[in-house]
Amino acid sequence: MEWSVNRESDKPIYQQIFEYIEEKIAYGEFPPGSRLPSERKMAEQLNVNRMTIVHVYDELQASGLVERKKGSGTRVSTHKWGILPKGVTNWRKYIEGGSFLPTYPLIKRIRDEAKVMKDGYNMAGGELSTDLFPASFLQASFNQHAFPSNLGYVHPQGHLEFRETLASYVKEYHDINVTSSSILITSGAQQALYLITQCLLNPGDAVAIEAPSYSYSLPLFQSAGLRIFALPVDAEGINPDDIVTLYRKHQIRMIFLNPTFQSPTGGVMTEPRRERVLEIAAELGIPIVEDDPVSLLSFDGKTHYPLKSIDKSGNVLYVGSLSKVIASSLRVGWIMGPESVINRLADARQQIDFGLSIFPQLIANQFIQSPEYPKHLAFLKQELLERRNEMVLALNEYLGDKVEFSVPKGGLFCWCKIKQKVDDQKLVEEAIKNKILFMPGSVYGSPNGYVRFTYARLQREAIKEAVLKFAKVLDKV
Template structure:
């Protein structure tokens, strides 16, 4: 974000006024659009509120903006006194689209992280740079042969990557498949988006875990789906709940993250796993299995996916993001040929397929001798960070939070024992220099917190939990 230059001879308020005038002229703030409040803009720019008041006064004086009590400050529809032109009402378009925006908490978290790079980040669900195989990937980039073709690739995905995944999934996940049954995507979210748009229709009923990462994805509501909850307890979802939802609502699909579930970190009990697959088979009910965390099992023995035992009734989703590098934007789906063909066709309409460059890198990494040592190092470092979070919570908040210790994954799911307001706690934590995801984002009641310990550096974790503890005590009074 632009900020005024304090070394410039031009007054700060004039710099702010000039920047706003420029952004208005570029159409970033169309006529009639609401500008940030004086207090909020002052916080964003790191200046006194009086400086913003002067800047707004300057713009009002030349007719660019107008302020009304109770309505805030808006860009004038009569800019510079000229006759207004017929400008599109962009607010109406923005509010009228069928694809819903992110939930407010996630937008607030993104905004806070963009504004303050010093926040200790327990919110972002990705690996920190010290956990990613950056050196290995850079070495592969230096060693790789030149790419001769940069045109559109197969919309199903780069063939060498799909072939590498056949070997990788067979060795590490117990999934026997072929390259023609694999679709390359930009990650788990694109896989879910293609499924909701191409295999389901508005009004269809689907079952998702409660709490669930899926609750944080407006794409389900945007697709017009009816969502029904499958409560997650200490053993995962209950198969009898799937049967009950099918009888009552005729659900058409079940979305599960059975191994180190996001956000709870729970592992589906083996007996429930077998019963769940029997119920799905009996009802002819497809399961969408999102499996991003299994290879992070701290004991080095990853639990097998549902797909390994039910190859024909499970759509399997995987991703590079949680085990290697989110920036490569490489994920995959293993599905029947007819499903892969349908989704590939949709992908071609969207973007003609992913860039061949990251797909080539991912293929080389999967086939390299680096993958196994990297996974072992990743597990060791995640376990170390998990233990730091747990020890800090026990030292700081022993009587105020409860949690189950996860055996894999990136997240620790906490229940705050006293009643607390999620919004107040998040804002107080941000003021204290730490950020997390409130549990209500995932469909839970107020008073739950997800700490992602893969993102902060190890030497930030104890300090981050201390800042959170101070915020919680402040909110509790």
């Protein structure tokens, strides 16, 4: 709810709120029979005293606009779900249908909190802090070029010029050989994974993902009706032999890997394991989906080349994005793989959204070719390295005897095992009370007692404070 009370108005606050709700009822935005937020919640959302809302709801009831019943809250009159009168759609029945599962409650809880929290410490979401976005660089390189005069539908696989640039880009940065016709531009890596799970797999299919992994937190695997099996991750990545075991037992049809600076563990799969994984997958004829969002953010000067760069069998679908190296709101990602697969995904994608807007493609195309881009990358790595150092210092100082962790050599995340026994849900709630956000390991498929901290979102000074605050929260639970 983004409307807010105008405190400078002559109109009393309760009157403003009354009219706001009345209007939403009249517009059909709160349809007959729907439930209004509780008084407490509405008061919080609108940042007013609870008694004001009690007053408003009383007035709404008096005017016949809502009905109130003990235990079932305040509802828009005069209709109730279940015994719905004629004249209105039972929207709840529609909302509960469809094939999409809702976002996991704990993740939704943290995301919702992140939206409203003021003066808090966000170590949860995997994105960069505002000052790390190259907004002025982007604008400068964009303004140098005229908009193309043809703004008609772009090619189903994405803007051709940009795909050609990307082919050179992945050659230069990742040693991947690909031509423009084997690239599909997507709305970030999220859409890439959505298309792959929806178009290349069938409900009931078995797939393997790393445990823990970011993939585990995505309801899209479940929404697609897939059965998920775990490839446990250790300090060297997954164990290639586990693929064989899963294949024999469950006939897994696809493997999802994030080999470099993995989310959430921050780990890097070793080279011998990479080679072995490719060998095994090729031998079994199982495709690998390689998610590679942050491999450019290496702190020790070492380059980690993707599986795709050493795959000669065409078994790897390579998924990348600019979300973590430029900006998440750009929404530019890609899939690279066999032409026949790319064509199929591009055709399905036309049905979903008719392709990505040309503008983010133009902006990305100009920026990644500009001399500013390598400068930006160097700046970004240096900043993240300093923040990581700050976090490592703070973890050692305030939590040295309470957590175990490896120092991440790149990426955005630090993964900690809490030595004491702890309930993830309680830890999250206590942390929220203290204005700290982090991601609990359980949403990534870990047992309770692991946490993923992002150092990319907080300034250096704030990282120290946040870890200290977290230490106090941990003492409490």
